[in-house]
Amino acid sequence: MVSSAARFSPLPGAVPAGLTDLEAGELRAFCERRRAEGASLMALWASDERDRVGGFRLHLAFLDDRGLQVARVALAESAPEYPDLSDLFPAAARMQRAASDLTGVRALGGDPRPWLRHAAWPADWFPLRRDAPAPAPREPQPEVYDFVAVAGDGVHEIPVGPVHAGIIEPGHFRFSVVGEKVLRLEERLGYTHKGIEKRFESLSLTEGARLAARVSGDSAAAYAWAYCMALESLCRVAPPPRALWLRALLVERERIANHLGDLGALGNDAGFAFGLAQFSRLKEQVLRANHAAFGARYPFDYIVPGGVARDLDEAQWQTLWTQLLPLQDEARRLRAIYDDHGGLQDRFTGCGRISPELAVRLGLVGLAARASGQTRDLRCDFPCAPYDRLAVNRITHLGGDVAARVAVRFDELFESLRLCRAILEHLPDGAVRAELPPAATDRPGCGAVEGWRGPVLVALEAGPDGRIRRCHPHDPSWQNWPALEYAVIGNIVPDFPLINKSFNLSYSGHDR
Template identity: 45%
Template sequence: MTQPINTWFVEHLGDCDIHSIWLNDHRPEHMPCLEIRRLDWAHAACEARRLGMRLVALWGAEAGCHDRDAHAMYAYMAFAHPEHRHTLLRTPLAAENPELPSISGHYIAACRMERHMQDMFGIHITDIPDPRPWIKHEHWPREAYPLRVDFDARPPLLAEAHGDYDYVRSGSEGVYEIPVGPVHAGIIEPGHFRFLAVGEHILNMEERLGYVHKGIERAMQSKSAEEGLKVASRISGDSTVAHAWAFAQACEYAGQIDVPRRASFIRAILCERERIANHIGDIGAVCNDAAFAFMLHQMHRLREDMARLHLELFGHRLLMNTLIPGGVLVDLGERAIGLLREQTLAIANEVEHLRAIYADHPSIQGRVIGSGMVPVEDAQDIGLLGYVGRASGHYPDERIEEAYAPYDELEVNVPQGKLGDVATRVWVRFEEIAESSRLISELLEKMPEGPIVANWLPPEPGVSGFAAIEGWRGEIAAWVRFGEGGQIDRCFVRDPSVINWLGLELAVREVPVPDFPLNNKSFNCSYSGNDL
């Protein structure tokens, strides 16, 4: 096998006496997957942290039919470095009573991913700082592990009651609990927030999610790449393009399919449009939570204009079913290019005008400046992603670090905030709207001629692919392994919200209770993206 480009981390592992084996059934080669011993698991994570690598994801997967031991189980972790791209590590686990040491001492964000592995696979994580169930709620049977191959999803689960979730509590006089949700007053997804407060000031906020768990990873099994892509685009409805792109690229890497340049340009245009539309909507919502309703109405008007043009040109307001394995489904003619160019420029100009109005109103500025601060050190420790990370001095961006097509031909300017408050998170959104508008104009100007789809050929059984795409919330990671007949054998997806939810808990400490909605919307983490 030709040695992949990314050998930097591998050389360091060797220097630390961590034995690793190249896996030749994983793609792409510049993001290799290495098999290490279970006893080296925590040591490898420690070394990755020492080298300044960022934790991308942890997940589990049972062996496929191609493996020598079809009953084996594997644990995976993926890391990224701004100069050396991604590396995946895999370790085999015993089929009976699988066990793995926690790496939460090195990476804070690992804890909830480890809890997910315990819930879904029954992998026992030793020394985990928080062993409570995460996705599985109290009524789930204890021995039901939905992602194991022997789990029968057809009969209804017999509910069991195991008592209440063990929320963090305080015995101090004057500290009281405020339960909020999981059902909310607005038309939003369910999630529970438990506050500890003194007067109006929040001492601690704890999230309880998992109410919209959909079994996405299980639903992907036995589907074709085309069918799986439709599921992926519905993981989180406001990130349709980004999730579809990450999944499609993982499949294309596995199948070693070269996507036509024109198709990659169209994908980027769609993804940047998705970024603009969501930032516009969220800026309006943040202002509305601070009683500045004017901005809400103006921003919703602009977002509606975008949705109507999406419906006209691509057949769907949220751009669903626009990507397919190997390319895109809809081409852009001269008229479509002209309409997109004209609207993108008009919206960018109007957003800048609204930005000046927003900045000139003390009533909104007094609510957002200094509220919900996440310091730079904490943002880097957690690994906050997207606009949330960029507001707090953490700037990973896959469009630059991975430089996948067509961003390998473009210069992407990433806003670099440091104050980490609501005001800075809104500032980053305004900056990203302007930058995405510029990128769309450049993409439309440089649009190459040629086909919009390559012939899709499923890879051999046992081959896996991994991809990371910069969605509007931040990095989306997808891993796909194929089985017999070109069907999906195993799949894993990590939405940026899985990490960013941790930042919200930290941000609202010492914030007045009435300012929680303001902070929550400034993060706007996806419930659905977390509850796969």
């Protein structure tokens, strides 16, 4: 049998990507082959094509050894349905429900419950349908959601959220417990859904970068880069080398800042406040240097279509350069303290474990996958410029527990510090922004960037007038939120905050 990968025709762009069109009838068999070939499902979304080619389209983005492969399935307007795929790719379950909520394109045989829709708009109204009339004003009403109940002697439920006891994004967790032990966790997300995909369709292709950076603020650089990559694919243009190196510099600094923050918070959640004080001090130093070099502590709008917003001058270069070695020394000293701390290691080790086998089955991605023995890292597997010149070291740990996710963060922190040094040392000269030719309107463009949490994907289609026709940003949290439900089974309730923080998934990036 011919490999299913062979039928994809290449798309231009910084990451190797391909596109194929499928008939609805061949989707199941195609997905079975994709799974057998070891491809993982990166994203699934739907679009309304009634104004163009007719009917609807289901889009599936796979990641395999050749890169990113997008399959499009034409669905009839009279029956926009396709067979459930969640038995093959468990991560598809919630994406299918989201596609159904937003476009009315349904998976037959899948979980019929809504996912991103609560009670804010009616079940027969679909925001991403092009002819959707403005929804009638609706008084806010509480949602009734059909949680899976656990029965048995002494089993009780603990509802948590959407407002959490801290400075955290909103979401609901329903624990079924016996005594202190967690039997089951069911997540209810979608509270921060703010209609981002619909909003994209009212923006120009250039303006879209600003919105992309705000899908998940902690991954702004990764999203902005992925969006620009997708747009530059549509325009068949490559930014100047210097711009690409500066983009990578910002993405690696984003990784450093987030890892520093998480390492402190993980110490704190295990009762070691010293860790929070020390690591948050280092993170602050990184943010202040960002302000000096890029104009903002969180330079959301630094990465722009065609390149970056402005160049780095000598003094700014110096600020970033002189920070790196002292930061590395401090982090090393703190790692030694963490490693030697018996109480801390006792909390970290064996807590919230996802075995390598389970990680494969669930399709875990990014940092959490690499803590469970997986090796995928876009910077290593499909290194676009400048990663093709930097030989990024792959970080993997086997433990699958909180300790392993801490260890991956430490290792990646030091690797990113090394990358920042290499980038600053070899930063090419030249312009930092290219003009964008008109965007193609007859094919999608894709961008994928290994953000600190995992691979961020943006799929973009242009309309005829420089506007966005459809934009689908995908956060790695989609794959990893379901894994958290597994990670807590058998653990005690007080360990949940620690386990949750060790994944540190995005609500906003997921809810969109």
